[in-house]
Amino acid sequence: MAENHPVGFQWVMEARERGATLIHVDPRFTRTSAMADIHVPIRPGSDIAWLGGLIRYVLEKEAYFKEYVVAFTNAPVILREDFRDTEDLDGLFSGWSAKDGEYQVDSWQYEGAGTVPAAGHKHLPAGSTAGADAPDKRPATLQQRDETLQHPRCVFQVLRRHFSRYTPEIVEQICGVPRSLFEKVAEALIRNSGRERTSAFCYAVGWTHHSVGVQYIRTAAILQLLLGNIGRPGGGIIALRGHASIQGSTDIPTLFNIFPGYLPMPTTAHGATLDRYIQGNTSPTGWWSEFPKYIVSLLKAWFGDAATKQNDYLWAALPRLTGDHSHLTTVVDMADGKVPGYFVMGENPAVGSPNAALQRKGLRNAKWVVVRDLAMIETAEFWKSAPEVQSGEVRPEDIPTEVFFFPAAAHTEKEGTFTNTQRLLQWREKAVEPPGDARSELHFVFHLGRRLIEKARASGKERDLLLRSLVWDYPTNGEVEEPSAEAVLTEINGYTWPERKPVKGYTELKNDGTTACGCWIYSGCFAGGVNQTARRRPGREQSWVAPEWGWAWPANRRTLYNRASADLEGRPWSERKRLVWWDAATRTWTGEDVPDIIADRDPSYRAPPGVEGLASIGGNTAFLMQSDGLGWIHAPTGLIDGPLPTHYEPPESVAKNALYGQQCNPARLEYPRRDNLYHRAWDDPTYPFVLTTFRLTEHHTAGGMSRWLWWLSELQPQMFVEISPELARLRGIEHGAWATVSTARGSIEARALVTRRLRPLEVRGKTVHTIGVPWHWGSVGRTTGGSANELLAFVADPNVSIMESKALTADIRPGRVEAARRGPALPLESDPRRDLPQVGQHEMPSQEPLR
């Protein structure tokens, strides 16, 4: 965090100065470790074993916060009889269908009740377990519970059994962390959790960029729920995101499978009508029962008067998902010539996305590519300066792609909000006009849309109906006709229709077409017609929560699930850690933060059985968005690869899975292709070392904003890799000399930084070496160098299609790279050792057959 969020890290330093214990778990000793009290060197890709070990330890020592767990989590809930855990099936859960290559999640459900994932179904391939065919329609509140947590099929006991073998010894075997160190961390965690103290977990892509990335977060969530740290000050799990406003880019999404506010996209298989879509995704209970209001208001925001109840709000004309249109799958389709056009805005996939060579192959096989950026990044120059062009493998004259480059305005040259890690929206003013032809994204998209709408109006075709119906009347100003960002934000906030009077929040949204709202979770950011995101009251003039700095979604609530900071009577667990509480005098919830509970819901209120809608939310509900209002230790639905996290090895590993026969995540997204070769699942003799990628403070992502500046480039002027002295000795690599790192996807050269900050680890009796590779360099800029992403393969987490970039295997040799040589790799049939025989072969639906 110190390296990649240095400004945010000042608060961690502040906490440390006040006596907090800092524990840093990372394969490398980084600038964060330098400030930490405890550094835990861990093998990349083994964090579920680590966290699972902590869970088991907490359960074993009975150090969990029992009242919290019983009150606010689904630990007491009893599961179905036909549920089978990984302990029973050697690494699989019940319900695996080899034919479909996915899980049927029915058996994961509660006994006697159904559940709906928070914010609906977003399964990637449109499987039968999603949408309207969801298995169990009975309200989640009909669940059966054992408050004593003794029932053999209650979540608590299932959890205990699931992690029973994650002993400190096995953690030492799998993660390479000595037992004493593990226990030291566990004790510190336990000591600092419970009633009077809380602990926070901060994570970044070191946890998410794995084929089991989502399950990493789940394991941390389970641990924090057990310890009673969720929803409490100084607790929680903080996602440190990858760059400025990327939180915003998932909220108002640039993701293929969600609508603004994380509403699900309709698919061709489900949601033919708005009603079916709602039926398939809504929950009868919990706050999510309000969902229809949000989708209708969204459609109203898009189409205004053209969308009416009579025409189902133009639902039928909306595009639908036919399958997985995620980044990796789309690029593969591009490489196969199936995708003619590509807009790349503020992104540099030729350097920043995995298997950079395959990314560029995709670019070469598109008909046209539009790049918007501050500099002529590698993605705009792929036809001229890419490694394969420089080596002569590909000639520019053979590339038919038409590339359009639009200079982009920098963040000081446009106004609008950033939404960063804490869900905080902060308005930015424009300081100067963008120079020359540079324009903001808002300008580009608005005017592109305007021209498309003009064409649509002229064409009169049926397929152009949606374009014609768009509400696109944002006011513009200035010579260049810059659209008003405030107008857009107001629409995102939501207003009555057609008066356009801003609403106070999502509680004012309706499902009858009288409100419009661009993103329900952002509703309230322009309450009263005042730009709440522009507030900048200094912290010293407010309470410690500082609610008048910017605006956080939802409803300016700074800590989510803060109901859990008080007990069942509405009294804070601890006066020292009080956040929200029930004021009996005024009969409302109040506190330092905006309470995450219906304001006047008495803590003693329990919904009568069968009640639906907001009335189903009890005064004891801390997790409003879940259909049963509980923190899900066991996730009965919503995840593709398991209700509980399981230690799976990365698809390319140095060790066999010590716990299960199932080596890797059975539901992982794989792309077996000649241009995406994989290594062996473990013990690959050609690629015996672990490779992990990392970032530097001095550079920014794919380098488009840092490698063009002297002042930043001179701080880290050359591509380098970090290796331990032991690995250097093993391979005969000298400190500072050139070394070549290679995988089956490609080879890059870099200077070798031999440092003790990397240590070989003992894993299952074997010494495991790690190569640390920063991924900032590319072929254009003041400083150029090899891209780490030349080495990575397309393999991803099935829930969110995020690539495995943090744990793979590779080789390193002294000397420079001669050509883009690719070492021997597996034959194209995937390594059977990744999966148990009953898992079968899985294929991505939209791929060409292996050739």
Place this chain on the structure above:
Amino acid sequence: MTAAKGFFTDTSLCIGCKACEVACKQWNQLPADGLHFSGNSYDNTGHLGASTWRHVAFVEQTLPAALGAENDSSVGMRWLMESDVCKHCQRAGCLEACPTGAIIRTEFDSVYVQPDVCNGCGYCVAACPFGVIDRRDDDGRAWKCTLCYDRLSDGMTPACAKSCPTESIQFGDVEELRVRAEGRLAQLEQRGVRGAQLYGQDARSQPGTGGLNAFFLLLDEPEVYNLPPDPVVPTVKGRESWTFAGLAAAGMFLTAVAGAVLARSRSIR
């Protein structure tokens, strides 16, 4: 004259982000120093110079168990980071060596080089006991940190202190910073941090320079950070040298006179 302003750089709070280096370059619009990969941990800058007025040093140390490893992983590892800067000494070697009067002491008690006076004789470069000031070959003149004289004149904080996210670089009245530094040292010692020391906080601790207006809290010996352990402004040893020069000159003259007398007497005879 206003109170003396300076820096207290507390290296126990430095996260090595180099925001200070970049903020300094950006505010002062300094040119780059070239792309040179050093292999010295994350320090590719190397040293202060004519166009680098803030430099972050990195030292990786493996600690023997005896020293009580800071973080208790199975190997004791420590990574020291320090943002180096011109010390703006009370007795400044560069100022006292400058023959053109280009180097002056400002109303903020900082040491400032006037680039319109400097003729690049380079004497200050050799006279600085910390190796701070340097002459840029392209340009010919000597340059160093100005303590953001332009910002101070407008009541603002120097760029490096402003940008430091963890307040490792603290700006203020030197007197007040001294008190703060003593308190911080005591606090660290109480926490069991061994080897922490203040560097140059007053004339008593660093008699050779009279104390530094930009002083430090270090976590190890000065040499580890490339700081001289007992720096002295060369001028204070000048009297000795002048004495011998004077004696030698007198000797030369007397020799010449004696020789002339002798030669004359010989020639008469």
Place this chain on the structure above:
Amino acid sequence: MTTVPVHPVPFLGPRELSRDTDGREVDPSLGLLQGEGAAQRVRTPEPHPGHLAPTRLDAAARTPTYYGLPVLQEPVWIWTVPAYLFVGGLAGAASALGAASLIAGGPALERLEIRCRVLGLVGDVLGSGLLIADLGRPGRFFNMLRVFRPTSPMSVGSWILALSGAANGAGVLLGRRRGVLGAAGRVGTAAGGGLGALLAGYTGVLLANTAVPLWQAARRELPVLFVGSGMASAGAVLELFPDSGASRKLTHWYGSIGKVVALGAMVAMERSAPRAPRVTEPLRSGATGALWRAGLALTAAGLFASGLGNGTRRRERIAAALTLAGALATRLAVVHAGKRSARDPRATFEGQRAGMGAAELSRAPVPKPAAFKLPVVR
């Protein structure tokens, strides 16, 4: 919101990359270059990587270093500076000899006196030229006389050189005249002699008044060395002119004393850091050590060759050549050894740990900046 005229703005593309840049990336159409460092002239953003040239780490090192990188900045002076040391020492010693001849020498030494006077003036002028050539901004050489700063040997020296040049100039131009002007000329010569004596030795102080460990350690020996070496050089040059009798005796005497003093100072200098031998290491090893030894050998050979002063012309000339070569070698050795000493972090660290830093001071200096009571001309 101000509008900026729409014009093609240099965009960060491959063409911009290949263009020479000043390493600031500030587009003048978008930003004003008004920072303190904006005036720094840049030809290429790739200056000397001297900072990053590490010295070899030694197992025998008594102190840690920072990757072997230098702690000090090495002196930036070019070859004209050791050349000036040679010329200035020679000129100063010649002026002193000339003044002494004028005062105490009588008519027999008149020719010698004239030669010394001219040698002094030529040396002053040539020396000034050499110094100006070393300046980073030679056009601003006159700023040397902008102030008089007693703490700075360079300031004092600049004034000495300027005044010496004026005095010697007066001496040369007016010394032969009659009357008041002649008297003024003779005063000039006498003054030039006094100044010349200082001129020969102040450069030693100048070098010693730096942070360079070797020079600071040898702060007593260096002025003496330069004075002696100056005397030897002056004597050697003068011996190249045909002369006889008193002049020859005088120049021989002068030069020999000079050589003895110089040799003694050199030997003493090698012992100037007994507690920290690293400081004087450049005098013992490497190219600088070889140069130093050459200086010693040549000067000694010159002393030996000139003998008791009654050898042949040819021997005299050989001795003179050897002496001059020795003096030049010594100056070069001192300057380069100093630079090497500055580059060696261990010299500074070990020297200071051995008590050669502020610990040497008998009492702490006043912690306030030195007050300049003498007028500072702006």
